[in-house]
Amino acid sequence: MENSIEVQGLCKHYRDFSLQDVSFRVPKGSIVGFIGENGAGKTTTIKAILGLIDTDGGDIRVLGRPVSRAEHAANAEVGVVMEGSFFAPSFTTGDVARVMRALHPAWDDALYERYCRAFALPEKKPYSQFSRGMRVKLAFAATLAHRPRLLVLDEATSGLDPVVRGEMMDLFLDFIQDEEHSVFLSSHITSDLEKMADYIVFIHKGRIIFELTRDELAERFAVVKCGAGESGGVRGAHILGARKTRFDEELLVDNAPEVRAMNPGAVLEAASIDDIMTFFAKGAHSA
16 A cells, blocks of 8 residues: 555654654555654654654655655645644735745645635634634645645644534545545544544654554454452453552453453443543553
């Protein structure tokens, strides 16, 4: 399968944090959700993919081309929307078009105007008077109007209400319909990723914990419910972490089919992405 992004052995060292042998891929025609707690390395990884920082090792290829500070990925074929993206306060939608037209040879005025109409963006109102949702929609209209093949998004939908997030999810799904376009999306809103992502990549403390399809994630991971002191009796469980209260225990496992087969009476619940992240934040370990 052809990949839009390939990251292999990426390393980046800071005084108090390191990316360590980060490897994953974004297949063409897919939406890949990139998850992890604050400080896990998501934004650093994205900056490396875009060629915005120097790295200390590894190989990155975007749309088949190697990426570095000298050969960065921020070109007409890559659309980027990051948390906090903004335009000048006085800009109208027309001003945005004028600037973007000069920056991108592939800029499409008609497509931009179509997105502005679809998003109900006012023509005359200055950017400073736009709501949070309107600002995000304008950023996407401007990004999509230069016809990128790949979208790289870092918390681009954070702070939006569910209605606007739903519009953005529909936009992403439409974007990949021809199986030639891809979306790499970092987000803390894991419920959205569970609805639309084809793959989930989980980074924790600078290391990749897993890279799985959404179906694989749902099949393999589960939370086993036990009475207090009963977790030791769960047979065959590959336990990644545990939570205990005075009255019960919960185990995160990544071999749910085997646990069900070996423990017919056990209570297993599908593990959400939030469950998985919470267990790892409390000290779970990778396989």
